Amino acid sequence: MSAAPGRSQASSHRSPQGEAPVSAALLDVENLCTSFFTEDGEVRSVDGVSLRLERGEVLGLVGESGSGKSVMGLSLMGLIDSPGKIVAGSIRLDGEELVGAPEHAMRRLRGPRLGMIFQDPLMSLNPVLRIETTLIETLLAHEFIDSATAHRRALAALTDVGIPSPAQRMRGYPHEMSGGMRQRVAIAAALLPGPQLLIADEPTTALDVTIQSQILHLLQNLVAARGLALIMISHDLSVVASLADRVAVMYAGRIVESGPVQQILSRPAHPYTRGLIHSAPVMSEPGTPLPQIRGAPPSPLGRPAGCAFAPRCDRASSSCTSMPALTDLHIGHAVRCWHPHLEARLPGIAA
Amino acid sequence: MRLVRAYMRNRMALFGLLLMLVVLFLAVFAPWIAPQNPYDLKQLSLMDARRPPGTESMAGFTFVLGTDALGRDIWSGILYGLRISLTVAVVSALVALTIGSTLGLTAAWRGGRTDALIMRIVDLQMSFPSILVALILLAVLGRGVDKTIIALVTVQWAYYARTIRASAMIEREKEYIEAASCMRLGAWRIMTRHLLPNCLPPLMVVVTVQIAHAISLEATLSFLGIGLPETEPSLGLLIASGYAHLLTGTYWISIFPGIALLIAIFAINLVADHLRDLLNPRLAR
Amino acid sequence: MTAHAEGLPVQDVALELRHVGKIFAQEPDWIARILRRLGVAIQDYRLVAVHDINLQIAPGEMVGLVGESGCGKSTLGRIAAGLRAPTSGEVSYKGVRVDAAGTRMPARERLKIQMVFQDPMASLNPRRRVGELIAEGAVYHGLWTRTEAAQRVADLLVEVGLDPSHAHRYPHQFSGGQRQRIAIAQALSVNPDVLVCDEPVAALDVSIQAQVLNLLMELRQRRNLTCLFISHDLAVIRHVCDRVAVMYLGRIVELAPARSIFEDAQHPYTRALLGEILRIDGGRRQFTPIQGELPSPLNPPSGCAFHPRCPKASAICASEAPPLQAQQGGWAVACHHPG
Numbered sequence: 001m002s003a004a005p006g007r008s009q010a011s012s013h014r015s016p017q018g019e020a021p022v023s024a025a026l027l028d029v030e031n032l033c034t035s036f037f038t039e040d041g042e043v044r045s046v047d048g049v050s051l052r053l054e055r056g057e058v059l060g061l062v063g064e065s066g067s068g069k070s071v072m073g074l075s076l077m078g079l080i081d082s083p084g085k086i087v088a089g090s091i092r093l094d095g096e097e098l099v100g101a102p103e104h105a106m107r108r109l110r111g112p113r114l115g116m117i118f119q120d121p122l123m124s125l126n127p128v129l130r131i132e133t134t135l136i137e138t139l140l141a142h143e144f145i146d147s148a149t150a151h152r153r154a155l156a157a158l159t160d161v162g163i164p165s166p167a168q169r170m171r172g173y174p175h176e177m178s179g180g181m182r183q184r185v186a187i188a189a190a191l192l193p194g195p196q197l198l199i200a201d202e203p204t205t206a207l208d209v210t211i212q213s214q215i216l217h218l219l220q221n222l223v224a225a226r227g228l229a230l231i232m233i234s235h236d237l238s239v240v241a242s243l244a245d246r247v248a249v250m251y252a253g254r255i256v257e258s259g260p261v262q263q264i265l266s267r268p269a270h271p272y273t274r275g276l277i278h279s280a281p282v283m284s285e286p287g288t289p290l291p292q293i294r295g296a297p298p299s300p301l302g303r304p305a306g307c308a309f310a311p312r313c314d315r316a317s318s319s320c321t322s323m324p325a326l327t328d329l330h331i332g333h334a335v336r337c338w339h340p341h342l343e344a345r346l347p348g349i350a351a
Numbered sequence: 352m353r354l355v356r357a358y359m360r361n362r363m364a365l366f367g368l369l370l371m372l373v374v375l376f377l378a379v380f381a382p383w384i385a386p387q388n389p390y391d392l393k394q395l396s397l398m399d400a401r402r403p404p405g406t407e408s409m410a411g412f413t414f415v416l417g418t419d420a421l422g423r424d425i426w427s428g429i430l431y432g433l434r435i436s437l438t439v440a441v442v443s444a445l446v447a448l449t450i451g452s453t454l455g456l457t458a459a460w461r462g463g464r465t466d467a468l469i470m471r472i473v474d475l476q477m478s479f480p481s482i483l484v485a486l487i488l489l490a491v492l493g494r495g496v497d498k499t500i501i502a503l504v505t506v507q508w509a510y511y512a513r514t515i516r517a518s519a520m521i522e523r524e525k526e527y528i529e530a531a532s533c534m535r536l537g538a539w540r541i542m543t544r545h546l547l548p549n550c551l552p553p554l555m556v557v558v559t560v561q562i563a564h565a566i567s568l569e570a571t572l573s574f575l576g577i578g579l580p581e582t583e584p585s586l587g588l589l590i591a592s593g594y595a596h597l598l599t600g601t602y603w604i605s606i607f608p609g610i611a612l613l614i615a616i617f618a619i620n621l622v623a624d625h626l627r628d629l630l631n632p633r634l635a636r
Numbered sequence: 637m638t639a640h641a642e643g644l645p646v647q648d649v650a651l652e653l654r655h656v657g658k659i660f661a662q663e664p665d666w667i668a669r670i671l672r673r674l675g676v677a678i679q680d681y682r683l684v685a686v687h688d689i690n691l692q693i694a695p696g697e698m699v700g701l702v703g704e705s706g707c708g709k710s711t712l713g714r715i716a717a718g719l720r721a722p723t724s725g726e727v728s729y730k731g732v733r734v735d736a737a738g739t740r741m742p743a744r745e746r747l748k749i750q751m752v753f754q755d756p757m758a759s760l761n762p763r764r765r766v767g768e769l770i771a772e773g774a775v776y777h778g779l780w781t782r783t784e785a786a787q788r789v790a791d792l793l794v795e796v797g798l799d800p801s802h803a804h805r806y807p808h809q810f811s812g813g814q815r816q817r818i819a820i821a822q823a824l825s826v827n828p829d830v831l832v833c834d835e836p837v838a839a840l841d842v843s844i845q846a847q848v849l850n851l852l853m854e855l856r857q858r859r860n861l862t863c864l865f866i867s868h869d870l871a872v873i874r875h876v877c878d879r880v881a882v883m884y885l886g887r888i889v890e891l892a893p894a895r896s897i898f899e900d901a902q903h904p905y906t907r908a909l910l911g912e913i914l915r916i917d918g919g920r921r922q923f924t925p926i927q928g929e930l931p932s933p934l935n936p937p938s939g940c941a942f943h944p945r946c947p948k949a950s951a952i953c954a955s956e957a958p959p960l961q962a963q964q965g966g967w968a969v970a971c972h973h974p975g
Contacts, residue, residue, distance in 0.1 A: 064842060210704060236842070281876075296812075296844060530753065
């Protein structure tokens with residue numbers, strides 16, 4: 001399914017009575033705008049992003065610094081604090097509106113329905129608390145169970161994420177573990193209340209390559225076993241490629257391309273996506289100059305009017321001074337560009 | 352600079368800065384503002400002794416804050432006293448800064464035994480109460496401006512050394528210092544031109560706080576009758592001279608210099624506090 | 637031991653590391669010693685960061701050093717650049733000993749080895765103007781006069797792809813990729829022959845990485861630089877380097893030409909690393925990660941450090957650490973069961 005470009009498309013899915021349809025998407029984001037009001041002016045980190053996520057689906061959100069992908073994840077969780085604010089748009093989780101929801105309502109959702117893991121697992125794990133305290137605390141906050149049950153469930157959660165000798169590790173502290181193990185515990189903590197949606201913000205960026213693979217493998221298994229919906233935020237297209245069903249590429253606060261992962265990778269339509277794929281070293285003959293995208297991503301403060309990628313684009317023309325809308329190229333494949341590539345990209349170099 | 356703009360945003364801080372500038376102005380231009388030079392014996396007249404505030408003097412101007420036992424105008428005394436107090440405090444702070452920074456930087460750069468040695472001396476210095484050290488030193492050295500400055504420097508340098516060492520140890524591990532080492536620039540050059548400028552922010556706060564501390568310490572010493580000689584009376588001495596008469600009616604001799612001292616220290620502390628708050632989020636960035 | 641450059645006369649080798657080792661140890665202080673006498677178990681803190689490294693780099697060659705956390709590649713890079721003293725062994729430049737543990741410190745030779753660091757934010761002094769930073773080393777060592785410095789700085793900025801009129805700006809006024817270019821310009825200002833690059837693109841945005849890699853490749857050609865390229869990313873190394881040294885827990889486990897390492901990796905760890913390279917055109921994949929955690933250098937496994945995680949491990953692997961053995965075709969592997 002494509003990312004909804006505007007209200008009109010979303011409403012066409014509704015039943016005639018105007019109620020939410022029976023097979024509603026798990027997550028329905030429409031035209032979300034999140035801004036930070038700093039002393040230098042308003043910084044529009046997320047500028048009109050719409051997307052849909054079905055149950056059990058994995059969506060990859062790819063972007064570089066300044067693209068707004070992390071702010072997007074935090075906005076979904078309702079973790080945007082002053083001076084930031086969601087200024088427009090709607091986020092519907094299973095029909096329930098999250099934008100403007102009071103904090104106590106969000107607290108009911110965070111945990112049992114929505115979970116998040118971060119690049120630094122110490123953002124989820126309090127370094128001065130034992131692992132079991134962190135895990136059990138999370139459970140007791142959301143459910144009325146006795147501590148013995150909570151303890152058993154925590155132990156089971158640690159086993160599920162592949163921690164060796166979990167009973168021992170429960171009594172330990174985060175700093176006694178390696179980065180990879182800490183991330184596993186953070187995943188266990190996020191999944192313990194049984195959420196339907198997990199948001200992972202660069203979970204493997206800070207980890208070594210061999211450990212990264214373990215964590216991705218774990219996430220893949222968890223998604224399959226629990227029917228978990230996952231939003232994987234990363235700057236690395238290859239990480240997303242290996243895990244996601246669909247990909248949305250963000251640039252300067254907007255989605256510039258979205259669609260099924262195979263489609264995006266083999267036929268990238270947006271010059272930025274194409275540039276990203278071609279500039280990866282694995283795609284070129286060793287020793288040759290890499291195809292590069294000139295310039296640098298725009299700072300969130302000084303975004304040009306019109307297409308934000310135009311200054312770096314070889315295909316830019318006078319029409320690029322106005323912002324293109326996200327339009328469908330094929331079923332499910334949408335792109336925001338006046339001059340999208342329609343042909344398949346160059347093949348990569350075989351290993 | 353962004354720092355200046357951010358500073359200006361806080362009204363209390365602005366007030367503190369204004370107050371401090373006023374104090375500074377008064378101190379610097381004392382000879383031109385004061386209606387009388389209280390140390391010029393020719394201008395004094397015993398007929399004016401112990402006059403309450405508001406009295407007319409023999410020479411024609413008003414004693415705004417009254418006079419002391421020798422007929423000296425309190426207001427003029429405060430202005431000249433501020434001058435001396437500030438000069439002594441600032442000079443001693445700067446000298447202590449130089450000595451403390453050099454030692455602290457060397458300790459951080461060299462590490463190992465040098466660091467241990469210097470830091471143990473710092474610890475030793477800081478474990479003695481500053482008043483006690485100053486008293487003992489001045490008892491040995493005698494009275495005088497230079498001797499007071501020496502005493503103040505001795506009790507202050509350790510704070511600077513410790514502060515700059517803490518910053519320097521963090522900065523030393525950063526890659527731009529490694530880049531400078533790679534360029535094989537001499538150790539002294541790296542310390543002064545690369546390390547030191549990046550360790551300045553916390554030092555700015557320490558300097559400001561220490562100046563206030565030096566003023567109060569010097570006032571205490573003068574009150575006790577040691578340190579500055581009678582020919583260079585600071586605020587402390589003025590307070591001391593009126594101390595005996597505090598409850599017998601001629602309150603103005605002690606109270607007004609006391610208030611002046613309070614305002615000066617308060618202003619500097621205000622500025623220092625806000626500098627510290629401002630620099631903290633920046634350091635965290 | 638050394639593949640490519642073996643047998644070359646000493647002056648023809650640009651950079652040589654012989655039996656380089658680095659141990660971080662903390663001697664127990666007097667309190668700990670007393671406690672130990674009293675029977676309290678005090679642990680000795682002893683970290684073998686780098687163990688017996690031998691490497692010869694020919695002039696104009698680009699050798700990649702790849703590995704994960706704790707493998708010692710960053711430490712080795714700094715030892716090669718003369719920033720840290722090795723506990724044992726020595727580093728030579730064209731036959732002249734240049735490492736930081738040497739007694740004579742030949743300034744001219746040591747200046748010929750420069751380093752480019754990982755974090756462009758931290759590798760430039762934030763309080764100095766960019767032009768001053770670039771010129772400082774060259775002026776200090778008398779390579780440039782003060783009058784010609786401005787022109788030389790402008791030339792260097794153009795060479796790394798920046799606007800020469802920006803020399804008066806401060807580092808924070810540039811983007812990450814531009815700062816890295818400035819750092820490269822600074823390193824080039826003293827005309828080095830050898831450049832040690834410690835993860836030069838890891839901290840940059842993906843779309844900028846290609847730019848900086850292209851710049852490095854171009855500079856290497858133009859100036860005939862010898863490079864030691866340190867990275868955790870085997871794909872990047874394979875693209876820019878001639879030879880690759882794979883490190884694990886302080887030792888080189890495989891040394892091979894970059895072109896062929898993808899097809900013919902001999903060491904199980906190299907194979908595992910290659911398997912981790914996530915391919916963009918691979919699409920959804922089934923992961924088969926190697927199990928186990930990266931061992932801590934404080935507590936290394938016995939024998940071959942990789943044996944707890946190795947699918948081919950046998951009895952000898954747990955007892956004896958395999959030496960790096962040269963094979964034909966410029967290859968070297970440290971494994972009891974290579975291939």
